[in-house]
Amino acid sequence: MLLNYTYRIKPDQQQTQLLDEWLETLRVSYNYALRELKDWMASRKCPIDRCSLESEYIMSANYPFPSYHQQQNNLPKAKQEFPRLKSVPSQVLQTNIRRLHDAWDFFRQRGYGFPRFKKVGQVKSLLFPQFKTNPITGWQIQLPKLGKVEINLHRPVPDGFIVKQVRVVKKAMGWFVVITLYSDIEIPKPFPHGHAIGVDVGLLCYLATSDGFVEPGRKFFKTEHRRLKVLQRRLAKKQKRSKNYDQARRKVEKQHNHIAFKRKDYQFKLAHKLCAMADTIFVEDIDFRTMAKGFLGKHTIDAGFGQFRSILKFVGNKRGVFVGEVDHRGTSQTCPNCRITVKKELSDRIHYCPECHYEVDRDVAAAQEICNRGIETYPGTLEKQEIGSQVEVSGVMCLDNWRRGAMPNCEVGKPTM
Structure with a gap:
């Protein structure tokens, strides 16, 4: 180890x-x-039969x-x-x-x-x-x-x-x-057990869990950007390779280190908070480098989702909490209750299913779908009553989530509170 x-x-x-x-x-x-x-x-x-145009x-x-x-x-x-x-x-x-x-x-x-x-x-x-x-x-x-x-x-x-x-x-x-x-000690890796939750990350709210917990968004770079902007302006006015330039450069580097330390400290505390909520955590297997190339790339890099996922796995392994990855495709476009596709735009922040009339926050619904996929990906490791608990906490009967595939629409009806 x-x-x-x-x-x-x-x-x-x-x-x-x-x-x-x-x-x-x-x-x-x-x-x-x-x-x-x-x-x-x-x-x-x-x-071998001709020379390079440049000297080699x-x-x-x-x-x-x-x-x-x-x-x-x-x-x-x-x-x-x-x-x-x-x-x-x-x-x-x-x-x-x-x-x-x-x-x-x-x-x-x-x-x-x-x-x-x-x-x-x-x-x-x-x-x-x-x-x-x-x-x-x-x-x-x-x-x-x-x-x-x-x-x-x-x-x-x-x-x-x-x-x-x-x-x-x-x-x-x-x-x-x-x-x-x-050390020669081999600590067994945690396995899926106990209460399971799904975690969906985003920019408006940093993350949302299938139990309904929502962590507000944090913008580490944006909150410290004013001070960094002043230091970079001072650096630009200095003569390069001078002592004053080197001192100003170190101040800019210190500010970047300060931002990185704040982000990492926050992510470690948040990882411990999640591990205290559940025994099994499921996250998406998304490649955040692709998200960083979009028009929200600056905010994506500032959030540091990839680093947070690595920290969450480390903390979970340390505390005996299983952290697994599931397929990320369509998690926000799937109803966690009846599992049909519900198309939504980025501006749609509420999930409403026209089929089963299930309504919940968009990020919480995505987290519930992540939990459903996690339980399906690792079958036989969790108790059966854990399967529907992610929708039950929002007021939906758990059995509807799994019986709907064999029941006609007229017999299912609207989920009761």
Whole structure:
């Protein structure tokens, strides 16, 4: 089992300067390795019977492909030629090359997203991949070639876990470490059980559940945009690469970090609230990157629905609540009571079924349909009386939801309160 704990560290002035030098060295080595990779491909993409219109760096035919192991084995020779590399721990340099080739492998799998050169300040993290002993001693953490660094250990390391690796991250708010903890303990994953609810997310209201709970919409970027706008205007007036420009840039970065921290804190609290409501939660399997390309893309990105779904799964796994995904197609266009299609526009905020006369808020109806699909997707794991409970809480008889398919319209009638 692996756990990631994030702590804030407070390196002194000398350690901060050393970390900044390491990050810049890693950036240069990353770009050098990427340049070698691109030169090897450019020297072999030109046909043998004609020359390229642009100048290309020619490599010999027997020069091997600069793979991860090839570039990693060249690091000792590079340290002799560039003594600057000796100041960085060797394993940190190796993981930096590993990062490049992970991006290269990812590009080959999906066909786009070729690795790019890193500009000054774009490399903001470094990884210490392994430790022989526990580096955390009291309120300090021991890092290779850096020494003991003060750490805010706001929560202790659980018993039975060892420190697997440590990643140091630089943010505008300060320095952080992401500690990966490992244990042989295998915790069983939660299964569908108990009370089940469906969750539908949106922009007008952040989410609605099948039980009728509605969380008001939160716009984190919009509420903080006025301050960000002022800081960006000040930044635009500064001379680039000057000290004043760098100070103004850090203030803009701090404001972005502040917005991101507020959003993440809110989503964690909301995830815990949902896990306290039910034992099983069903969400849509929608790709929110597609929603972000529409005319409401800015608000969709601000809401961070994809991040919230990941947080909800993490919190649910931690608290023993099952979180499953269901098909998202047509959830807002289906009546959760009689399961027929009821077309609605975006401006229609009330669901009214002309067939069974079921009326409820549009988002709540979509959440109830999500719950129905979740129970159908995971059959035999929930009690049968849980199936109709999502419509029952809104005043509809639960049996109508499942008997309607075998009953004529004249015998069903309007749902009673």
